[in-house]
Amino acid sequence: MKRILLSIILLAACLCLNAQDSGGFVTKHARMDRSRINIGTYHLAPYARTDAHIKDLAECGIDYVMYMNNDPAVLDIFSKYGVGAIIVGTVPLWWGGFGDNAGTLEATHPLNKYTEAAANFTDHPAIWGIAIGDEPSCLDFPYYNKVVRAVEEGFPNQFAHLNLHPTYAPGPRSGNDPTKGALGAATYQEYIDAYCKYIPCDYIAYDYYYQHGGVPLDLANMRIVADACLATGRSMWPTVQVNSNKVDEWITLDQLRFQAYSAMAFGAENITWACYTWGWWYNQVLYGNGDKTQQYDKLKTVNAEIHAFSPRYMKYRRTATSCVGFEGTDMLEGSGMENKEVYDDGLFRDLTAGCPLIVGTMEARDGGRGRALFICVSDDPYDKNPQGHTLSFKCRKRISVMNNEGPVKVKRKCGGRYEIHVASNQGILIEVK
Secondary structure: HHHHHHHHHHHHHHHHHHHHHOOOOOOOOOOOOOOOEEEEEOOOOHHHHHHHHHHHHHHHHOEEEEOOOOOHHHHHHHOOOEEEEEEOOOOOOEEEEOOOOOOOOOHOOOOOHHHHHHHHOOOOOOOOEEEEOOOOHHHHHHHHHHHHHHHHHHOOOOOOEEEEOOOOOOOOOOOOOOHOOOOOOOOHHHHHHHHHHHHHOOOOEEEEOHHOHHHHHHHHHHHHHHHHHHHHHEEEEEEEOOEEEOOOOOOOOHHHHHHHHHHHOEOOEEEEEEEEOOOOOOOEEEEOOOEOOHHHHHHHHHHHHHHHHHHHHHHEEEEEEEEEEEOOOOOOOOOOOOOOOOEEEOOOEEEEEEOOEEEEEEEEEOOOOOOOEEEEEEOOOOOOOOOOOEEEEEEOOEEEEEEEEEEEOOOOOOOEEEEEEEEEEEEEEEEEE
């Protein structure tokens, strides 16, 4: 109980500091149900905006689509199937790019452009959010504070959506002028700290494509963002990949699982997939003629698993993440994560599976006594040699277990030890009863 009370006090203190820096959160989510994990996607090309295509999209488990136009006829179909839209083009969309235009957002897009857009806006119940920027430099964050506030005020039923760079964003990070790089900062930590200081949004959205950037930088990205979310009371919204940056490779079902479940072990509350139709790279969910590729059924499967986890997972908030059993791998090099031989938090003890595990420690959102672990079995993130393992741990309490296939029956052995069969890239939620 003392530890839970201390966590609440520390979180409250951090929230006060955050409010002092950015003026407090102004984000509204009138139409997005934040009590559940929402799953989004980039993009939905014009050829995929028929009734049949949008019905397929909803059945695939997609809750919202990024960067839609404010087209009432299409949005009517979105409403029919319960899909939301983050629209683009209503207000100026700023792309930070490689830092060449860093710090020039205010001069290029004065606030009157946003207020005029709000005055001329025609609302639709399928519009959840307004896209205001993608991958900005932190040199534009002070002005984005004003932009976010103007959009939140001018669009009472929508929230302002701002997406950030990943850790592998290009450009110099050291030397005479690190601000010339894409981040506008010498380190990714400084970049995220600047966001938390200036941006009054209650989430941190960013993209990271692990096939491009690799697992260690992926872990670093999740660690930095997740810890910032915990410290400031924000939610973590990563964008991950369902398509491939390699023309001759298709992302497998287990690769989708690794991306989703590793993010959930760091506390992700929204997950966005790129790309459903062509936006960049190859091997999307739909071909250019609108037919489904092999990615459709894979994405539908993992989205159904995530949604099945959601009611129980969202009862908790992530308080820490540990990497267990990574010795002998290179997956932690440069990640800022330390390897643990076993996991032990006093309640769950001597937890191991003889393979790498990303273990998210979780406590009840309502401040109650609820405790849980969310685990991603991480021995095979690129799906080269999937295997079975035995997850073993001690717990003095009775537990319930769910994996991505559903509830798991477990029995407590002598000495309070539990053993559970797990497989590569599985997600496992263990709750204390």
